[in-house]
Amino acid sequence: xxxxxxxxxxxxxxxxxxxxxxxxxxxxxxxxxxxxxxxxxxxxxxxxxxxxxxxxxxxxxxxxxxxxxxxxxxxxxxxxxxxxxxxxxxxxxxxxxxxxxxxxxxxxxxxxxxxxxxxxxxxxxxxxxxxxxxxxxxxxxxxxxxxxxxxxxxxxxxxxxxxxxxxxxxxxxxxxxxxxxxxxxxxxxxxxxxxxxxxxxxxxxxxxxxxxxxxxxxxxxxxxxxxxxxxxxxxxxxxxxxxxxxxxxxxxxxxxxxxxxxxxxxxxxxxxxxxxxxxxxxxxxxxxxxxxxxxxxxxxxxxxxxxxxxxxxxxxxxxxxxxxxxxxxxxxxxxxxxxxxxxxxxxxxxxxxxxxxxxxxxxxxxxxxxxx
Numbered sequence: 001x002x003x004x005x006x007x008x009x010x011x012x013x014x015x016x017x018x019x020x021x022x023x024x025x026x027x028x029x030x031x032x033x034x035x036x037x038x039x040x041x042x043x044x045x046x047x048x049x050x051x052x053x054x055x056x057x058x059x060x061x062x063x064x065x066x067x068x069x070x071x072x073x074x075x076x077x078x079x080x081x082x083x084x085x086x087x088x089x090x091x092x093x094x095x096x097x098x099x100x101x102x103x104x105x106x107x108x109x110x111x112x113x114x115x116x117x118x119x120x121x122x123x124x125x126x127x128x129x130x131x132x133x134x135x136x137x138x139x140x141x142x143x144x145x146x147x148x149x150x151x152x153x154x155x156x157x158x159x160x161x162x163x164x165x166x167x168x169x170x171x172x173x174x175x176x177x178x179x180x181x182x183x184x185x186x187x188x189x190x191x192x193x194x195x196x197x198x199x200x201x202x203x204x205x206x207x208x209x210x211x212x213x214x215x216x217x218x219x220x221x222x223x224x225x226x227x228x229x230x231x232x233x234x235x236x237x238x239x240x241x242x243x244x245x246x247x248x249x250x251x252x253x254x255x256x257x258x259x260x261x262x263x264x265x266x267x268x269x270x271x272x273x274x275x276x277x278x279x280x281x282x283x284x285x286x287x288x289x290x291x292x293x294x295x296x297x298x299x300x301x302x303x304x305x306x307x308x309x310x311x312x313x314x315x316x317x318x319x320x321x322x323x324x325x326x327x328x329x330x331x332x333x334x335x336x337x338x339x340x341x342x343x344x345x346x347x348x349x350x351x352x353x354x355x356x357x358x359x360x361x362x363x364x365x366x367x368x369x370x371x372x
Contacts, residue, residue, distance in 0.1 A: 022180050023090035026083045033080060048073055049080035052161050067155035069284070070206065074165060081169035089177060092122055106236060112184070114236050116191075117229040123170060124226035131219040134159055140212055147216070148270030152209040154284035163215070164206045171198045197302060204295065208286045213266045217259055217299075224248070224255040252310055256303045263299045267292050 018025070036046030053073040055066050097118045101111055135141050138160065156164075174195045178188055205214025231244035271287050279288050 019180055019182065023087055026086045030080070030083050030087065048076045050077070052077055052158065052165060056155065058155075065157075067157060068161040069154050069156065070161075077165055078169050078172065081166055082173045085166075085170050085173040086177070086180075089119060089173070092119060104237065110236055112187070114233065115181070117232045117236075121226060121229040121233060124222045124229065127167070128219060128222040128226055130163060131215050131222065134163055134215055135219060138212070138215075140216060144265075145270070147212045147266045148274070151271060151274055151276075151287055152284040153212055154209050156211060160211055160215070164202065164211060167202050167218070168199070168206070171195055171202065201298075201302070204298070208291070208295075209284045210267070210295075213262070216262060220255050220259055220262075224252050227251055249310075249314070253307070256307055260300065260303055263296060268296055 033046050033049050036042040037050070052068055054069045054071045056069065057064055057066050059065075093115065097115050100118075101114060104114070106114055138157070140146060174191070178191060183191065202214065202218070205211055205217075227244070227248040231241075231248050234241045234244055271292060272289075274287055276285060277287050277289070279286065279291075
């Protein structure tokens with residue numbers, strides 16, 4: 001299965017060969033794992049990569065329910081879905097973004113930004129819809145107190161655990177994609193920043209059994225980011241399109257405020273009133289004062305950093321718009337001076353409304369000829 005057009009063949013095991021054919025190589029590994037399900041001796045090993053592990057059957061009012069908790073075997077499942085994510089990344093790039101790029105004829109720098117926004121936009125939109133579905137079906141929206149009641153939430157439903165595993169797989173896959181996509185060196189620190197922030201926050205919510213709060217915070221963050229990258233894509237199509245950035249700016253600030261409020265409500269006040277506030281690794285209880293303070297501080301610092309970068313971006317945009325307007329005014333004034341100089345007479349006298357004027361601004365009178 002070929003994902004990219006081969007304009008040139010490279011020797012095996014070379015760097016260019018790996019970059020050009022990484023999706024095909026990963027696809028072969030996925031097929032190899034799926035073939036392992038067909039044989040009894042390898043099925044138990046292959047199932048570790050495909051299906052979430054650590055399932056526990058419990059009785060509830062709805063009957064027998066299967067719940068999941070986390071463990072070291074989740075790393076095998078995350079690895080498999082990293083392979084799946086790399087394949088989907090190549091499919092979106094080859095069959096959607098590359099075709100649009102060929103029609104837009106963007107420059108090299110804009111082409112790189114367009115590909116980045118296109119990939120992230122697809123992921124953010126899908127994850128926003130998925131996280132909203134989880135929030136509604138799990139009842140977090142109608143019962144906000146369930147975010148901190150009955151903590152620790154160490155046992156998860158299948159859709160919640162699978163959501164977190166795929167989120168980890170996507171952001172881990174973004175690290176080798178920096179190499180596969182040949183990202184410029186000056187762009188790597190910026191991309192490493194937001195990849196690391198997502199990984200730290202998702203791992204903290206997953207390992208500290210704060211998955212309910214984490215799903216809502218991810219939904220808010222993904223919804224805000226999808227608005228930004230949609231506006232960015234429309235800007236690359238039409239550079240005069242700025243209205244979506246204004247809408248995103250309002251949504252960005254609201255998202256930061258809601259995130260901080262929800263974090264203080266769920267962790268700062270909800271978990272603080274819980275009776276069980278002792279560290280217990282066996283039951284997954286991390287509801288202690290130092291951990292709560294560390295989590296609140298982490299979210300506050302992150303959101304404050306987002307706001308600081310946002311205001312710096314807005315100030316730079318305002319400064320650029322002012323410079324652009326000033327340059328347009330200077331160009332218009334220069335053009336008017338040029339038009340006035342063109343209308344001057346050969347003798348140097350300026351014309352105005354079809355009349356010749358003297359240098360002092362008075363119209364010279366025509367000398368009357370006496371009749372003979």
